[in-house]
């Protein structure tokens with residue numbers, strides 16, 4: 001999934017309401033009609049931010065929620081404000097980015113695994129260990145606050161001694177720091193090694209050790225904006241902020257609508273489509289609209305389609321903020337194959353397909369722990385149907401860009417094969433179109449971006465991009 005360009009990055013999530021499970025233990029209401037009896041005391045939460053982080057981790061790893069979902073639904077997190085909220089999000093993200101390493105260290109200290117039912121205690125150990133291994137808090141605070149929270153949560157009270165002993169050992173005994181490759185589940189690492197080799201697989205895993213940079217796409221005049229935003233202009237034209245702000249809406253010129261948040265890699269597919277003013281362009285899977293805005297900014301006649309009505313509203317909001325226009329259409333793009341006329345309707349189509357999104361592991365590190373290869377197969381099947389629809393809707397002579405933020409060849413290779421089998425021609429991406437990323441061009445002329453690229457500059461999301469042309473009809 002692409003980052004919503006209208007929203008702040010994860011360090012400062014926006015509050016929202018609803019959801020389960022229940023918040024802190026204990027009674028919060030005042031009993032009615034009980035004479036002069038004192039209202040029962042609400043147990044004192046010794047550390048609301050760490051408590052919220054632990055609950056986020058328990059939801060994600062035990063209930064397979066995404067981080068975004070957990071942050072939206074978990075009341076202990078939703079109720080935090082300001083710095084506490086930022087700290088809780090930071091702790092949860094840091095725990096997920098180092099999870100495999102943390103679990104390896106915990107396994108070496110625990111005599112036996114915790115029972116399956118010990119959700120809070122297990123999450124508490126993971127968040128506590130993350131603070132120690134990643135140096136996120138002084139050891140006395142990491143250990144002491146974790147023990148306090150173990151005593152605070154009724155379900156984990158019986159584990160308080162164990163939490164104390166294990167975290168103390170991690171804090172005081174010399175530990176061999178696990179290799180970065182353990183940051184990701186071995187299942188995914190093995191797949192990347194098979195696809196790209198051992199060094200590349202290690203590079204992908206190591207990308208989790210760094211906070212992803214925040215990139216912006218601009219409507220015009222990148223140089224001028226770079227100066228006022230304290231940003232670097234990347235070789236591909238995106239802006240990369242030197243400091244990641246807590247709240248992107250506080251950046252100068254945000255209200256002017258002249259830029260939006262979009263990773264440098266995510267900005268390439270729309271650019272490589274190379275549309276011209278007046279062309280009929282379809283953005284098939286458009287929400288939240290980062291690429292729609294790029295296409296609309298060229299002066300093309302853009303239709304943005306998405307199956308999800310709520311997400312299309314975000315495209316509308318993003319277009320409104322940036323004063324750009326596109327026709328919006330809520331529909332399953334697979335139906336295009338039935339409705340397009342024989343000649344095809346569009347001069348250019350961008351198929352930024354729904355995918356396993358393993359390329360965005362730096363921003364969504366939980367996805368590696370809650371997704372499986374079965375998800376890859378499911379997305380590959382959906383992409384096949386979307387490709388069929390895109391090919392039908394493309395005019396002869398028109399161009400199609402297929403893109404996915406997935407690292408899995410099972411999602412990219414079949415799409416390329418399908419395009420070729422349908423009679424499309426691959427239009428090789430030229431080195432000058434991807435400056436400083438020439439090495440990412442494959443033998444077929446597609447682009448395969450890995451998260452370890454530009455590591456010294458702050459990395460990038462993983463993407464695969466293929467560009468096709470539909471042959472003119474022969475009469």
Ligand SMILES: C[S@@+](CC[C@H](N)C(=O)[O-])C[C@H]1O[C@@H](n2cnc3c(N)ncnc32)[C@H](O)[C@@H]1O
Pocket residue numbers: 001002284285286287288289290291292305306307308311331332333334352353354355
């Ligand atoms: C990778 S995201 C697109 C990101 C977007 N292009 C951007 O740059 O902001 C994939 C999108 O595909 C949409 N989608 C999934 N299945 C679809 C379908 N059958 N037809 C149309 N859209 C679909 C999802 O709702 C999601 O918004």
